[in-house]
Amino acid sequence: MDEALLRGLAPGVLAVLVRRGADFAAAEDAVQDALVEAVRVWPAGTPRDPKGWLVTVAWRRFLDAARSDASRRRREDLVDREPAPGPASPVDDTLRLYFLCAHPALSPSSAVALTLRAVGGLTTRQIAQAYLVPEATMAQRISRAKRTVSKVRLDRPGDVSTVLRVLYLVFNEGYSGDVDLAAEAVRLTRQLAASIDHPEVAGLLALMLLHHARRAARTAPDGSLVPLAEQDRARWDTGAIAEGIAILQAALARDRLGEFQAQAAIAALHADAPTAAETDWVQIVEWYDELARLTGSPVVRLNRAVAVGEADGPRAGLAALAELDAALPRHTAVAAYLHERDGDLATAARLYAEAARKASSPAERDHLTRQAARINARQGP
Amino acid sequence: MAKYLLLKHYRGAPAPVNNVPMDRWTPEEISAHMQYMQDFADRLEKSGEFVDGQALAAEGAWVRYDGEGRPPVTDGPFAETKDLIAGWMVIDVDSYERAVELAGELSAAPGAGGKPIHEWLEVRPFLAAPPTVTE
Numbered sequence: 318m319d320e321a322l323l324r325g326l327a328p329g330v331l332a333v334l335v336r337r338g339a340d341f342a343a344a345e346d347a348v349q350d351a352l353v354e355a356v357r358v359w360p361a362g363t364p365r366d367p368k369g370w371l372v373t374v375a376w377r378r379f380l381d382a383a384r385s386d387a388s389r390r391r392r393e394d395l396v397d398r399e400p401a402p403g404p405a406s407p408v409d410d411t412l413r414l415y416f417l418c419a420h421p422a423l424s425p426s427s428a429v430a431l432t433l434r435a436v437g438g439l440t441t442r443q444i445a446q447a448y449l450v451p452e453a454t455m456a457q458r459i460s461r462a463k464r465t466v467s468k469v470r471l472d473r474p475g476d477v478s479t480v481l482r483v484l485y486l487v488f489n490e491g492y493s494g495d496v497d498l499a500a501e502a503v504r505l506t507r508q509l510a511a512s513i514d515h516p517e518v519a520g521l522l523a524l525m526l527l528h529h530a531r532r533a534a535r536t537a538p539d540g541s542l543v544p545l546a547e548q549d550r551a552r553w554d555t556g557a558i559a560e561g562i563a564i565l566q567a568a569l570a571r572d573r574l575g576e577f578q579a580q581a582a583i584a585a586l587h588a589d590a591p592t593a594a595e596t597d598w599v600q601i602v603e604w605y606d607e608l609a610r611l612t613g614s615p616v617v618r619l620n621r622a623v624a625v626g627e628a629d630g631p632r633a634g635l636a637a638l639a640e641l642d643a644a645l646p647r648h649t650a651v652a653a654y655l656h657e658r659d660g661d662l663a664t665a666a667r668l669y670a671e672a673a674r675k676a677s678s679p680a681e682r683d684h685l686t687r688q689a690a691r692i693n694a695r696q697g698p
Numbered sequence: 699m700a701k702y703l704l705l706k707h708y709r710g711a712p713a714p715v716n717n718v719p720m721d722r723w724t725p726e727e728i729s730a731h732m733q734y735m736q737d738f739a740d741r742l743e744k745s746g747e748f749v750d751g752q753a754l755a756a757e758g759a760w761v762r763y764d765g766e767g768r769p770p771v772t773d774g775p776f777a778e779t780k781d782l783i784a785g786w787m788v789i790d791v792d793s794y795e796r797a798v799e800l801a802g803e804l805s806a807a808p809g810a811g812g813k814p815i816h817e818w819l820e821v822r823p824f825l826a827a828p829p830t831v832t833e
Contacts, residue, residue: 424792426699427746448699450749450790458746486699489829499830528830542828678828 322367323352324438330371331435332410339379341417342463345435347382351375411436412512416475417466419483427462428483434459436508437501446494480509481521481577488525503529510564519568520578526561527584530554542684546593558588579608598628619645623654631659649675650685657692666692701749701790702797704804705820708756710781715816716809723810731815734807742789742800753785788824797821 327348334344351374355367364370418432430448433439439447445455488502506522534548543549565581583604590596605621608614618641626634634655641648653668669689676682720728742748760773787804791797801819809815 426790426792429699430746448790449701450746454743454746454748454790457744461744461746491827491830493827532830677823677826679825680828682825 323355326368326371327352327438328414328436329368329411330375332414333372334375334379335417336410336413337376339383340467341435342460342467343379343382344375345463347375347379350378411508415480415509415512417469418462419480420466420469420475421479422465422469423462425483425486427458427465428479429486430455430458431462431466432483432505433487433501437505439496439501443494443496447490447496447498449493477513477515477517481517484509485521485577488528499525499529499532516568516571516573517575517577519564520575520581523561523565523568524577524581524584526557526564527581527588530557530561530588536680540680541687542680544684545587550592553588558585561585562589574607574611576608576611579604579611583608596627598624602628615641615645619648619651623651626655626658631655635659646675646677647672653685653688657688662692662696666696699790699792700794700797700826701788701824702794702801703820703822703824704787704789704797704801705822706784706786706817707820708782708784710783711818711820714805714809714818716811716813717815718810720809727808727810727812730808730812735804738804738807739787742787747789747791747796747800749788749790751785751787754783756782756784794823797823 330351331344331348334347335341339347348371351371354374355371359367414436415432418435419428423431430444433444433447434441441456441459442452444459445452448455484502484506487505488499490498492498503522503525506518506525510518510522531545531548531553533554534550534552535543537543561581562585565578565585568578569582583601586597586601586604602621602624605617605624608617609621619638622634622637622641625637635652638648638652638655643649649668650672653665653672656662656668657665666689669685669692673682673685673689676685720731723731739748739751762771762773764771789797789800791800798821801821805817805819806814807817809817
């Protein structure tokens, strides 16, 4: 009995039921029943077509439930009217599931939870652990999300950018519990990229691979952050970098630029440099200009100021920074760094300490506190 | 999604609008106050935003290391300290605005005369794991 096999099959089975007209919550219940049945029966002999077996059992469960419940007669009528389903590509079904789980009617946290549950096939307990909330809380979040999308009829393809945003949110969450959310996001994005031909999907996959490739080098054994310039590049995953760059180049060649491709291009320029000093900062600034044009995001302009500081010197970076709202997250940290490079150590130390107080993670806070301490030790009392 | 701590203070917070000490409320008013907070927590659990909540005893002590081989120094109960935490609730919400909205709701718990006490709640974000993408 292979649990990973079942987990991999479940979303596809769910997608078939939803396509055949079952509402989302009822379909999910039926799929769960079928999985339980599989765990009971399969040890005696795995069926030749496991997915077909699960679809048959789940669909029968769904019909039983629909028939036994008088208040669900409407749905039964729907089932009766539905023509016998012909063969359909499994790819389209899963795609439909992605769009449903990222529906704009859902809040971001609900969309993320539902995607991990329905498309990722994770258990509620695993998702709750990953987000450090009680299982009951996550169960409620998911069942609310299911109720919300139950009212949605998906007859048109959804909005790809919404799906991508949800996957990006999953990727950014990192690691806790027994699920690595970054790896899970890569897996789901890879699956999405296989079902849909879209340069931004490829762009997001490339971006994730390029960031994921550097993960082992991003933290020291004691858990402290290692800045990009100081990372041991030998520890970067060159396979993932090569794959990310190849996917990105194919996407860029199609000449439909979007924000994820632009972000991936910046990540690729970092990943491509043999040493930090050899980074092509001039090109990175150009990509940040593109990205700022595409998104208008102040966070992008903040990162651009860092790149300008590298390409044209700290004074130019500070000038770019002066045009931005000082209340932006990490604005103070960037200012501290640029002042240090400009030789103004007293200001840099003060700003590092201030940035540490504003940091949003312990690792970031400790890193910035160490920067302030390092400069203060150098300057003397 | 981010977690926030909603801190309720016995003392140390600015005075609430309906500022009547709890021992001057009627028993029914106290029950209504407790029920309001319980209902609030139940509602957050249903919306998938509840993480944890605990009440704290009013009594506590300060403890300090006092050197090798000596018992720790204790000081307290800290009857004279400025700040006393009554309890907390941890929520997991989509935005800071939502956290403030919920804290505002909790602050409307009924007090003396059945009127909202308008107490001040401290809202503090939790430090989180660093995001996967920062550079």
